[in-house]
Amino acid sequence: MDTNEPIISLRGVTKIFNTKESEVDALIDINLDIFQSEIYGIIGQSGAGKSTLVRCMNFLERPTEGSVIFDGQNLADLSLKELLKVRQAIGMIFQQFNLLMQRTVLKNVCYPLEIAGVPKKEAKQRAIELLEMVGLSDKINAYPSQLSGGQKQRVAIARAIATRPKVLLCDEATSALDPMTTRSILELLKDINQRFGITIVIITHEMDVIETICDKVAILENGRIVEMGKVEDVFVNPKSAAGKRLVFKSDEQFSEFESEKVYRIVFDGQSAFEPIISNMVAKFKAPVNILFANTKNIGGKAFGQMLIQLPEDRILTKQMLRYLEERSIKYEEVTQDA
Amino acid sequence: MLDAQTLSMIGKGIIETLYMVIVSTVCAYAIGLPIGLILVVTDKNGIRPFPIVSKVLGFIVNLLRSVPFVILMISVTPLTKKIVGTTLGTSATIVPLVIASAPYIARLVESSIKEVDAGIIEAARAMGTGTFRLIYKVLIPEAKPSLIIGGAIAITTILGYSAMSGFIGGGGLGDIAVRYGYYRSETQILLVTVAVLIIIVQGFQELGMRLAKRSDKRV
Numbered sequence: 280m281d282t283n284e285p286i287i288s289l290r291g292v293t294k295i296f297n298t299k300e301s302e303v304d305a306l307i308d309i310n311l312d313i314f315q316s317e318i319y320g321i322i323g324q325s326g327a328g329k330s331t332l333v334r335c336m337n338f339l340e341r342p343t344e345g346s347v348i349f350d351g352q353n354l355a356d357l358s359l360k361e362l363l364k365v366r367q368a369i370g371m372i373f374q375q376f377n378l379l380m381q382r383t384v385l386k387n388v389c390y391p392l393e394i395a396g397v398p399k400k401e402a403k404q405r406a407i408e409l410l411e412m413v414g415l416s417d418k419i420n421a422y423p424s425q426l427s428g429g430q431k432q433r434v435a436i437a438r439a440i441a442t443r444p445k446v447l448l449c450d451e452a453t454s455a456l457d458p459m460t461t462r463s464i465l466e467l468l469k470d471i472n473q474r475f476g477i478t479i480v481i482i483t484h485e486m487d488v489i490e491t492i493c494d495k496v497a498i499l500e501n502g503r504i505v506e507m508g509k510v511e512d513v514f515v516n517p518k519s520a521a522g523k524r525l526v527f528k529s530d531e532q533f534s535e536f537e538s539e540k541v542y543r544i545v546f547d548g549q550s551a552f553e554p555i556i557s558n559m560v561a562k563f564k565a566p567v568n569i570l571f572a573n574t575k576n577i578g579g580k581a582f583g584q585m586l587i588q589l590p591e592d593r594i595l596t597k598q599m600l601r602y603l604e605e606r607s608i609k610y611e612e613v614t615q616d617a
Numbered sequence: 618m619l620d621a622q623t624l625s626m627i628g629k630g631i632i633e634t635l636y637m638v639i640v641s642t643v644c645a646y647a648i649g650l651p652i653g654l655i656l657v658v659t660d661k662n663g664i665r666p667f668p669i670v671s672k673v674l675g676f677i678v679n680l681l682r683s684v685p686f687v688i689l690m691i692s693v694t695p696l697t698k699k700i701v702g703t704t705l706g707t708s709a710t711i712v713p714l715v716i717a718s719a720p721y722i723a724r725l726v727e728s729s730i731k732e733v734d735a736g737i738i739e740a741a742r743a744m745g746t747g748t749f750r751l752i753y754k755v756l757i758p759e760a761k762p763s764l765i766i767g768g769a770i771a772i773t774t775i776l777g778y779s780a781m782s783g784f785i786g787g788g789g790l791g792d793i794a795v796r797y798g799y800y801r802s803e804t805q806i807l808l809v810t811v812a813v814l815i816i817i818v819q820g821f822q823e824l825g826m827r828l829a830k831r832s833d834k835r836v
Contacts, residue, residue: 377737378740379737381761390744438744
């Protein structure tokens, strides 16, 4: 397949729900391309339309307008039978795991293989392999109710990729899990992505999830995509209000500082992860007050932002800012209407 | 005390009652289970919405459910005569029993199936499950414990109906209770039949609950 062809392509997708009294625009003119082997994050607050959007990708929800192209096929043109076949090529996991409660772990993973018509013996073998991969080979005969949330999601992942789908859709897959378990599930997803080249679409309301594993991100607000791009670009320099709100969660806190000398410095991966601030303090022998910091080491580069208060002395301040410039670190003065 | 003849009559009554109840339940499920499934599946929020079908079917079910059993029993006698050849005895009672209980069972099945978590259904659909397989691979297995409890409720209701048929010569324990207990005021026989009925009802109820509990894997 041509790698320049997106695996999922949404064009002008609009979804309107008709309720008794009114029409609700859940999605408005969504255009989105997701390429093979990408991990694509879609973030937004609850009610932004994320879940509807991801359900349009496998036609669990039919868009009111617009088209969804999966692997070169327009889903709207398919017969029901063909659509069922396409769905077997798109795995999906959920916030509430949605395992079959009356089936054992093994039988749960066998389920999509049964539907795909894989012979029983072969299906069982494949299921056992998958459960080994997700680290649950000792639980194959357990029932879902006997598992923890993280274990349930592992079973759900094994089930979702059993038929070797091209895409895995994750609908708030970590939202019901604690931070530690979230991390391990995200690692598993990353591992699956790298090992099998499976494209992953992640729906979440947590910026952490996006930062941890996504390559690209789209920000959804009130049914519209307000911003999209590479995660590092959006993270360093969010353009939309919604993007800023997600990235700089603490804007409200630092807008309280009235000093003119508060600067936001941004690490955008250009600089190595070196202790810039403490080097600067050592050089100028002047105090720097760190009001806020949120930096991350992604692949040895520094990403994130910091809010610092520089000394009253104007000349000193200028020198310090020049010091930052020399190290190609972007900064901006924080004004009250941040 | 009861003599041997009375005891054998009661024994025969028990067998007749069990025969009526079990055959009726099986036949009523053969009709009620598919109707219940169709009601759920074609509901406007169902897997294959077909509101006209679900509304018409729902209306017929409600209609039959609102006719009291005693009246239904009498009204269907021409039909019974056509099917069984007589309107008396246990086999003849099965016809009104099935007609009265099938709609009831349809509603019981409907409510059991509706208990299945919508998320599980969605996951199955996302995996490319078609309607038919969704029904027998997901809906019925996931609702199994609830369906078994429904079965126990249905069977005890049918038992109650079967006793009523005693008034028109339906046979079984109800018939004995009416003939001896009501018309001849033989209290002792009446009490014995009541006791036996209670034991049978309790037995079915207990059995249903145990089976349901054992089949349920949700702890």
